[in-house]
Amino acid sequence: MISAAIDTTALWETVVAAFVAGVGTTIVFSLAILGASRFTEASRAGNRAHAGQFGTLAVLGLLATAAAVVFGVIVMTSK
Amino acid sequence: MSESDLILGIVVATALAFDVTNGFHDTANVVATSISTRAMSPRIAVGYAAILNFAGAFISLEVAATVAKDVVDAGAITTSVIFAGLIGAIAWNLVTWYYGLPSSSSHALIGGVVGATIAAVGTSAVFGEGILSKVLIPAVIAPVLAFVVGAIGIVAAYRIVGRQRPGTVTRGFRLGQVVSGGLLALAHGTNDAQKTMGVITLALVANGNLPSTGFEVPTWVIVSSATAIALGTYSGGWRIIKTMGTRIIKMDAAQGFSAQGAGAAVILASSHFGFPLSTTQVIAGGVMGAGAGKRVSAVRWGVAGNIVTAWLLTLPAAAGIGALTYGFVELFPDAVGPVIVSAIGLGLVAYAFVRRLRRPEALPA
Numbered sequence: 466m467i468s469a470a471i472d473t474t475a476l477w478e479t480v481v482a483a484f485v486a487g488v489g490t491t492i493v494f495s496l497a498i499l500g501a502s503r504f505t506e507a508s509r510a511g512n513r514a515h516a517g518q519f520g521t522l523a524v525l526g527l528l529a530t531a532a533a534v535v536f537g538v539i540v541m542t543s544k
Numbered sequence: 545m546s547e548s549d550l551i552l553g554i555v556v557a558t559a560l561a562f563d564v565t566n567g568f569h570d571t572a573n574v575v576a577t578s579i580s581t582r583a584m585s586p587r588i589a590v591g592y593a594a595i596l597n598f599a600g601a602f603i604s605l606e607v608a609a610t611v612a613k614d615v616v617d618a619g620a621i622t623t624s625v626i627f628a629g630l631i632g633a634i635a636w637n638l639v640t641w642y643y644g645l646p647s648s649s650s651h652a653l654i655g656g657v658v659g660a661t662i663a664a665v666g667t668s669a670v671f672g673e674g675i676l677s678k679v680l681i682p683a684v685i686a687p688v689l690a691f692v693v694g695a696i697g698i699v700a701a702y703r704i705v706g707r708q709r710p711g712t713v714t715r716g717f718r719l720g721q722v723v724s725g726g727l728l729a730l731a732h733g734t735n736d737a738q739k740t741m742g743v744i745t746l747a748l749v750a751n752g753n754l755p756s757t758g759f760e761v762p763t764w765v766i767v768s769s770a771t772a773i774a775l776g777t778y779s780g781g782w783r784i785i786k787t788m789g790t791r792i793i794k795m796d797a798a799q800g801f802s803a804q805g806a807g808a809a810v811i812l813a814s815s816h817f818g819f820p821l822s823t824t825q826v827i828a829g830g831v832m833g834a835g836a837g838k839r840v841s842a843v844r845w846g847v848a849g850n851i852v853t854a855w856l857l858t859l860p861a862a863a864g865i866g867a868l869t870y871g872f873v874e875l876f877p878d879a880v881g882p883v884i885v886s887a888i889g890l891g892l893v894a895y896a897f898v899r900r901l902r903r904p905e906a907l908p909a
Binding site for chain 2: 472475476478479480482483484486487488490491492494495496497498499501502503505530534537538540542
């Protein structure tokens with residue numbers, strides 16, 4: 466009776482979506498900070514190759530974070 | 545104006561008053577993390593949260609539908625029942641606000657309405673399955689989920705940025721908190737303003753202004769609820785900011801980002817499926833997770849225990865006050881009961897505010 470009343474699919478989807486979004490956003494934003502930090506160091510050391518790589522990592526991390534935020538809001542408004 | 549319309553007017557005003565108390569009671573939890581890590585000054589954080597609360601109220605109506613349809617039988621209750629339930633919720637909100645306990649406004653609201661309904665009609669008008677599946681089980685899962693997400697998030701963040709310069713990392717996460725704090729405020733507006741929308745819609749059904757099946761939330765209800773929660777947010781809740789921001793754990797910016805990200809993700813995902821969560825419980829879970837992920841002993845478990853105790857008391861306490869209020873209201877004919885209770889309530893609120901203003905707890909602007 467009780468298990469029949471519980472919408473386990475919705476609960477499970479909530480758990481998975483919250484986990485992926487919460488942990489994923491923290492990871493990609495941390496990568497953006499790592500990229501920015503190492504970009505600064507590499508630039509100061511004159512290492513252009515490393516600076517380029519870490520600069521790209523920073524930009525990609527920021528873009529992924531922004532995409533996660535926009536996607537979250539779109540999912541909310543789509544129902 | 546008929547007697548029933550007068551009671552409906554009092555119920556709508558009371559519901560919006562609840563929304564204001566919800567704003568200053570709950571949204572403090574939303575901004576506390578940004579303030580404690582100095583990502584934002586208190587005044588800017590509160591103003592920012594108020595704007596995003598207002599915007600968030602327009603995002604979804606799933607939670608409003610749950611409150612209006614899945615908790616009690618809208619066709620079996622009266623506006624007096626809803627009024628008594630709201631008084632139960634507001635009274636409990638104010639008691640916990642006065643003592644600085646971040647309890648759940650959502651559970652206070654649902655507890656108050658359920659208590660008043662049981663007193664008026666009996667348990668037959670209460671949807672036990674709806675409350676179990678849409679309120680109680682998510683209430684247990686959500687804070688635990690936020691705890692886990694916050695803990696794993698901060699462990700991952702420290703592994704990635706652990707060897708970088710602390711100044712750069714702190715500045716980066718503080719900047720990130722502007723986004724994560726905003727998302728959390730948006731999520732709060734989405735989930736919490738909808739509870740008031742649901743209750744006002746329930747009152748409109750009970751009064752015959754909307755059909756008991758297939759109804760929709762009117763636009764004026766959405767706009768007024770959004771405005772009320774934003775005003776409540778802007779007025780602030782400094783006592784609870786202090787409890788949430790410094791007494792559970794001392795946070796760094798990375799922990800603040802992880803806690804807010806966890807809270808926003810859980811609330812937005814739950815709102816999508818129509819679960820009326822306690823944002824207080826979720827953000828506290830995220831904060832504790834971000835603290836425990838760094839060091840388990842960093843969490844002040846005694847304070848966390850007080851918060852858990854307040855949560856456990858919320859449903860029965862609000863239900864009890866709601867039931868007693870309904871009994872009192874029914875002693876008088878027509879709208880006399882709600883008018884007397886409203887007058888007493890306003891007097892008590894004014895008294896509580898005056899007492900609190902005599903002992904201000906200033907935070908730097």
